[in-house]
Amino acid sequence: MILELKGITKTYGQQKVLDSVCFSVGKPEFFTILGPSGAGKTTLLKIITGFISSSGTVHFKGRRLNNGFPEGMVIGFQNPIMFNTSVFNNITYGLKIRKKTSNYIEGKLRDVLHIVRINDLKRNALSLSGGEVQRVALARLLMLDPELILLDEPTAHLDPSNVGNIEHILHKVNKEMGKTIILATHNINQAKRLSDRLMLLIDGRTVEISDNETFFNKPKSAETSRFLKGDIVW
Amino acid sequence: MGVIIEGFVEASRLILTLDPEIVAITWLSLKVSVSAVVLGFILAMPIALALSFYNFPGKQFLVNIVNTLMGLPPVVVGLFVYLILSASGPLGFMQLLYSPAAMIIAQLIIVIPIIAAISYNSISSLDSRLKETAVSLGANNLQAMWLLIMEARKGIVTSIIAGFGAAISEVGAIFIVGGNIRFHTRALTTAIMLETRRGQFELAIALGIILLAMAFAVNIILTRYQARGIPR
Ligand SMILES: Nc1ncnc2c1ncn2[C@@H]1O[C@H](COP(=O)(O)OP(=O)(O)O)[C@@H](O)[C@H]1O
Ligand SMILES: [Mg+2]
Numbered sequence: 001m002i003l004e005l006k007g008i009t010k011t012y013g014q015q016k017v018l019d020s021v022c023f024s025v026g027k028p029e030f031f032t033i034l035g036p037s038g039a040g041k042t043t044l045l046k047i048i049t050g051f052i053s054s055s056g057t058v059h060f061k062g063r064r065l066n067n068g069f070p071e072g073m074v075i076g077f078q079n080p081i082m083f084n085t086s087v088f089n090n091i092t093y094g095l096k097i098r099k100k101t102s103n104y105i106e107g108k109l110r111d112v113l114h115i116v117r118i119n120d121l122k123r124n125a126l127s128l129s130g131g132e133v134q135r136v137a138l139a140r141l142l143m144l145d146p147e148l149i150l151l152d153e154p155t156a157h158l159d160p161s162n163v164g165n166i167e168h169i170l171h172k173v174n175k176e177m178g179k180t181i182i183l184a185t186h187n188i189n190q191a192k193r194l195s196d197r198l199m200l201l202i203d204g205r206t207v208e209i210s211d212n213e214t215f216f217n218k219p220k221s222a223e224t225s226r227f228l229k230g231d232i233v234w
Numbered sequence: 235m236g237v238i239i240e241g242f243v244e245a246s247r248l249i250l251t252l253d254p255e256i257v258a259i260t261w262l263s264l265k266v267s268v269s270a271v272v273l274g275f276i277l278a279m280p281i282a283l284a285l286s287f288y289n290f291p292g293k294q295f296l297v298n299i300v301n302t303l304m305g306l307p308p309v310v311v312g313l314f315v316y317l318i319l320s321a322s323g324p325l326g327f328m329q330l331l332y333s334p335a336a337m338i339i340a341q342l343i344i345v346i347p348i349i350a351a352i353s354y355n356s357i358s359s360l361d362s363r364l365k366e367t368a369v370s371l372g373a374n375n376l377q378a379m380w381l382l383i384m385e386a387r388k389g390i391v392t393s394i395i396a397g398f399g400a401a402i403s404e405v406g407a408i409f410i411v412g413g414n415i416r417f418h419t420r421a422l423t424t425a426i427m428l429e430t431r432r433g434q435f436e437l438a439i440a441l442g443i444i445l446l447a448m449a450f451a452v453n454i455i456l457t458r459y460q461a462r463g464i465p466r
Contacts, residue, residue, distance in 0.1 A: 051366060075370050081363040084385050094371035140371065 002027045002148055002180050007056035010043055017043050018204040028178040032191045035201035041184035042078060045150050049075050074144055078152040080137035082125035087136055090125045094144045112142045115172055131162030148180045167194060192216055200224050245440035260444055263421040266337045267401035274345035274397055282353035287379055303347035312410030315340045332413040340407035345397040352396060356389020357382055395456045402448055
């Protein structure tokens, strides 16, 4: 078990955004948090990474997380933002602030570029297209050699060819590099294509946690079936 | 018309032959304004950073003060510094009145709010995701702060140039506290004022050309810098 959440509850004013969410993720699993927009996916990922406080507990590699950003974990935000500098500087930022040698950085860069294709490292990152931004953001995370990667809607605003490209990369990162991935998405087909296991989150409630086969072919919950058929309007 | 043309011809000669008085005046102006901007930057940055990165009681009040001081009339600054430095003032014993040091102090007071306000503005208007991203990549507070400063570097450089522009073209404050003493505290702006009143148009025009050239250069640097994509 690499990550374990127990009784995660979050309220904003009167609204209960997350209602005692529990799940655990093993290594090297591809786990998807599927849910319509407003379900609480982003909030949940930000709780795991310590950006938002909540009640309940998060254990990462057996250690209870309190505050501060956990080492060994990375997050790709919904709409990632690039630093106003070269693609190279963006990708190597995490290692440079860790004072890694340039030999080490170059070695890692080679490994990462093997998985994530990036053409021009000298370009200013602010001039990249949407698909390129997502790839550079992914490369920036992978450089840190994380054990757990959280991704918040990484293909939300991309065109189909870029979606395919990113999904292909994620698949390789999980199956070839052996990284555990937790993906938050509202995209049912994407969840089906990528996940080993899924959790359906609606209005902050855990509707179902099942493996891919069960979830899509014989879901345990009637609400899941209705969601998959598109009967739940969102 | 003849006067103007003659004035320009004579002014060009004065500049090209590096007339000692013109050189002295230009040098003093540069010395005073550059010193004020360098010191102003050193003093204004902590203010800008404190406002950008920390929450404390009275912060909004301080922001309002800084913004208001940005539009401070130089003559009022001159009067204020004069009162403090004059023989009967609290710092009268330092005998700084009518010296370049007094001029630097006056311009410092004009420059600090400009640099602080523009820098604070450019840092605080950065996308909040930048800090989260830096932290998620392992940056500690100091490293995240440095990243934000680098992201706001255009605005910070702009604040320096704007501060210099205000200092070099300001007359009121340095006239009051400097006294416009020849070869001592006579700066470009105060000299132009004096020579124009005396009808010494050649000298006034020559100094005007130099001042304009400086303002122009500052603007060119500014617009070039802002138009260019940030280097890495
Ligand atoms: N800072 C906040 N203050 C108040 N409500 C919030 C805040 N952040 C999120 N919410 C609410 O929490 C719910 C879940 O939001 P979010 O986690 O962004 O959902 P998702 O990522 O699944 O679309 C939404 O109803 C949203 O309006
Ligand atoms: Mg979201």
